[in-house]
Amino acid sequence: MDNIFDILIIGGGAAGCSAALTALNRGKSVGVITNPVETTALYKAEWVTNYPGFASVSGRELAENFFEQMEKAGAVIIKGRALSVMPFGDSFGVAVGNVFYQCRTLIVAAGITREKLYPGEAEFLGRGVSYCATCDGMLYRGKKVALLGNSAEAAEDAEFLRSIGCEVMEFRENVRYEIKGESKADTLVYKGEEYKLDCVFIIKDTVSVTHLVPGLEYENGGIVTNKDMSTAVPGVFAAGDCTGKPLQLGKAVGEGNIAALSACGYLDKVGK
Numbered sequence: 071m072d073n074i075f076d077i078l079i080i081g082g083g084a085a086g087c088s089a090a091l092t093a094l095n096r097g098k099s100v101g102v103i104t105n106p107v108e109t110t111a112l113y114k115a116e117w118v119t120n121y122p123g124f125a126s127v128s129g130r131e132l133a134e135n136f137f138e139q140m141e142k143a144g145a146v147i148i149k150g151r152a153l154s155v156m157p158f159g160d161s162f163g164v165a166v167g168n169v170f171y172q173c174r175t176l177i178v179a180a181g182i183t184r185e186k187l188y189p190g191e192a193e194f195l196g197r198g199v200s201y202c203a204t205c206d207g208m209l210y211r212g213k214k215v216a217l218l219g220n221s222a223e224a225a226e227d228a229e230f231l232r233s234i235g236c237e238v239m240e241f242r243e244n245v246r247y248e249i250k251g252e253s254k255a256d257t258l259v260y261k262g263e264e265y266k267l268d269c270v271f272i273i274k275d276t277v278s279v280t281h282l283v284p285g286l287e288y289e290n291g292g293i294v295t296n297k298d299m300s301t302a303v304p305g306v307f308a309a310g311d312c313t314g315k316p317l318q319l320g321k322a323v324g325e326g327n328i329a330a331l332s333a334c335g336y337l338d339k340v341g342k
């Protein structure tokens with residue numbers, strides 16, 4: 071295998087696993103960039119009674135089985151959070167921390183995030199708001215930064231930022247922060263108090279799909295797809311909850327399958 075994946079999948083839930091299995095069956099090289107299985111919607115379902123083949127099964131068991139099956143079938147599992155996708159002509163680069171992975175086609179199967187963006191987050195992303203301490207920390211050496219997040223990853227990132235010389239204010243509560251500024255973010259509002267700073271690092275499990283891939287179209291919060299799960303961006307397909315309602319397991323698995331077949335067809339057409 072060369073160092074470019076035929077297909078990279080963002081999200082290892084039901085849709086992503088289904089897509090990976092089908093693409094592997096078609097002989098494609100497949101990488102799956104994903105948060106841990108515990109973050110999938112299915113893992114949180116107590117009992118599932120509408121999935122054919124299982125009269126009653128816990129969501130956790132099914133999610134773990136999906137994940138294991140995908141791994142054993144040969145998918146390269148890239149543990150981490152995809153931060154951004156960059157089109158490079160006839161391929162794509164996906165940033166995970168400060169590592170870039172390349173692929174010929176991309177399947178977005180990132181589920182939905184129920185977390186709302188903070189006011190100012192989208193506006194200042196890349197201008198004093200960052201999702202990645204490893205990538206952007208060095209730009210703020212000797213400067214004052216805020217770190218929002220209550221995960222173990224957030225705690226590690228705070229330590230890392232301190233170790234490279236940033237002055238770090240940690241905010242661990244799950245409250246509504248606001249980010250303000252002129253040409254770039256310079257103020258964090260927390261419980262009515264204003265904190266002056268140079269950058270706000272926001273460490274969440276997911277990145278809203280609306281910020282992940284440039285050029286996608288959205289309707290009612292879901293990625294707009296055609297019947298073959300292709301999107302407005304050639305070479306990018308989407309499947310599962312991230313394409314909108316119904317948010318159901320059967321739909322996620324079915325769309326994952328269609329997205330993979332369409333991605334394979336796309337690769338065959340362009341001769342890859």
Ligand SMILES: Cc1cc2nc3c(=O)[nH]c(=O)nc-3n(C[C@H](O)[C@H](O)[C@H](O)COP(=O)(O)OP(=O)(O)OC[C@H]3O[C@@H](n4cnc5c(N)ncnc54)[C@H](O)[C@@H]3O)c2cc1C
Binds near residue numbers: 153
């Ligand atoms: C409590 C609950 C009960 C349910 N019960 C049922 C039921 O009984 N029957 C039924 O049909 N459906 C049920 N559902 C719905 C069903 O589980 C979902 O529709 C389906 O599992 C969605 O799969 P998905 O792959 O699209 O998304 P997800 O399972 O959400 O998978 C997406 C994965 O991508 C990861 N991810 C997101 N962004 C990134 C990123 N930037 N980088 C890396 N990884 C990323 C996420 O962390 C997650 O691991 C239930 C859902 C819930 C929450």
